[in-house]
Amino acid sequence: MSTTSAPARRRLRAPSFTAQILLALVVGVLLGWWALAIGETPSGEPNGLAVALDTIGSAFVSLLRATVPPLVFTAIVASIANLRGVANAARLAGQTLVWFAITAAASVVIGIGLGLVMRPGVNTTVGADAAAEPGRTGSWLDFLGGLVPANFLGLQTSASLNQDGGEITGVSSSLSFNVLQILVMALVVGIAALKVGDKAEPFLSVNRSLLAIIQKVLWWIIRLAPLGTLGLIGRAIATYGWDALTPLGTFAGAVYIGLALVLVLVYPVVLKTNGLSVLRFYRGAWPAIQLGFVSRSSIGTLPLTQRVVERNLGVPSSYASFAVPLGSTTKMDGCASIYPALAAIFVAQFFGLELAVTDYLLIAFVSVVGSAATAGLTGALVMLTLTLSTLGLPLEGVGLLLAIDPILDMGRTATNVAGQALVPTVVAKREGILDVEQYNSAEAANLFTDEEHATTAPENVSGRPQSAAQPEPVRS
Numbered sequence: 001m002s003t004t005s006a007p008a009r010r011r012l013r014a015p016s017f018t019a020q021i022l023l024a025l026v027v028g029v030l031l032g033w034w035a036l037a038i039g040e041t042p043s044g045e046p047n048g049l050a051v052a053l054d055t056i057g058s059a060f061v062s063l064l065r066a067t068v069p070p071l072v073f074t075a076i077v078a079s080i081a082n083l084r085g086v087a088n089a090a091r092l093a094g095q096t097l098v099w100f101a102i103t104a105a106a107s108v109v110i111g112i113g114l115g116l117v118m119r120p121g122v123n124t125t126v127g128a129d130a131a132a133e134p135g136r137t138g139s140w141l142d143f144l145g146g147l148v149p150a151n152f153l154g155l156q157t158s159a160s161l162n163q164d165g166g167e168i169t170g171v172s173s174s175l176s177f178n179v180l181q182i183l184v185m186a187l188v189v190g191i192a193a194l195k196v197g198d199k200a201e202p203f204l205s206v207n208r209s210l211l212a213i214i215q216k217v218l219w220w221i222i223r224l225a226p227l228g229t230l231g232l233i234g235r236a237i238a239t240y241g242w243d244a245l246t247p248l249g250t251f252a253g254a255v256y257i258g259l260a261l262v263l264v265l266v267y268p269v270v271l272k273t274n275g276l277s278v279l280r281f282y283r284g285a286w287p288a289i290q291l292g293f294v295s296r297s298s299i300g301t302l303p304l305t306q307r308v309v310e311r312n313l314g315v316p317s318s319y320a321s322f323a324v325p326l327g328s329t330t331k332m333d334g335c336a337s338i339y340p341a342l343a344a345i346f347v348a349q350f351f352g353l354e355l356a357v358t359d360y361l362l363i364a365f366v367s368v369v370g371s372a373a374t375a376g377l378t379g380a381l382v383m384l385t386l387t388l389s390t391l392g393l394p395l396e397g398v399g400l401l402l403a404i405d406p407i408l409d410m411g412r413t414a415t416n417v418a419g420q421a422l423v424p425t426v427v428a429k430r431e432g433i434l435d436v437e438q439y440n441s442a443e444a445a446n447l448f449t450d451e452e453h454a455t456t457a458p459e460n461v462s463g464r465p466q467s468a469a470q471p472e473p474v475r476s
Helices: 019-040 048-081 086-118 142-147 177-222 226-240 247-275 278-295 296-310 318-331 334-350 357-373 380-393 395-430 436-440 442-450
Strands: 154-166 167-177
Touching: 019 048, 019 226, 019 278, 048 177, 048 278, 048 296, 048 318, 048 380, 086 247, 086 318, 086 334, 086 357, 086 395, 177 296, 177 318, 226 278, 226 395, 247 278, 247 334, 247 380, 247 395, 278 296, 278 395, 278 436, 296 395, 318 395, 334 357, 334 380, 334 395, 357 380, 380 395
Parallel strands: none
Antiparallel strands: 154 167
């Protein structure tokens, strides 16, 4: 008696995560140009397509930002609780800061060189009437304000008056957070838990559970990355266009050339010097880099950056949970090195001021150290004002560059994020705690490793990562 079985139905496989992101970029660009062509409504409001793109992109970044405080706090506390060698942890922190400085110094040299060669302040048609002082400036004392927590979770509130034709119609309030302050509080709580001993075990158990839950939620949010990318790139094109680049074309070109040189020259040299594949690094870090480009937010990209560093690049979570949040506030090769150097030279050339050799050395010093000084007030304009005020250049020069700042900020943030992923990877490799096999098999699909089968305890930074069976990635 013979039986015939029905042929098995083949399941349609969705495109890979990388393909989804690339497709979203293309569709987002097309929709952005479409929204730009439609223009504003007769009442001067953005058209419906532009509003939809803005809503989609903003909602995705807001979801990621919402995970930052609990993710940073619980991950650092869990990591400290698993430390076995305090001396090794201190060496890791020191190595991280050293490599922050090394890559920042190389970046600022590129920025100064391009400023001297391309002379953006001379080759510009922007008018002097555009000069205006910024509303916020950077100060060398900002580091202390950013380091000392204002409250337990580093949360900050602000309020503003809503006005219509001079009449106050209401009050708007917003809640924000300072990653550096959260990092400090998490370090203090984690060390205190170690000192308390067995009595802290219930707290640490709850913390580990919270971390596992947050990672699961983050996994769900990252699955929405293609949709968020579509909205963010579409919003950027629909909002900014490219007309503003014409008067400042040389300056914008110099900035993007400098960013490209860091990405294709400086970082590859650092990777190859430490025996790491350049292609594998960019293949693993790509999801975070592209999100940084379209979102223009290192803080918003932080959860994804930390995930690619751990899942794709093989850095132990006990170290990544410290280095990546620290880098998101102090490691900004785009915003704090290349851009301030080029902008300072632009302002000096525009106003006909000569810079001496000591001024260029001062630019380099501010670029390497200043990002830490302004860690509580992240942003390229904050670093720019710190650089200009330190050199004694007119702050009114900031207004000359505001028209194209969002366009430049896309490339700057992508470079920032790449550097924030690079340094923990290099330091982990030098300290012998990098999972080289995981690094060499970096794939975007690794981001979706099933959390239920992943180990929740961070690795021990005092030695090599704890051995654990590698979970199977979920098909994306």
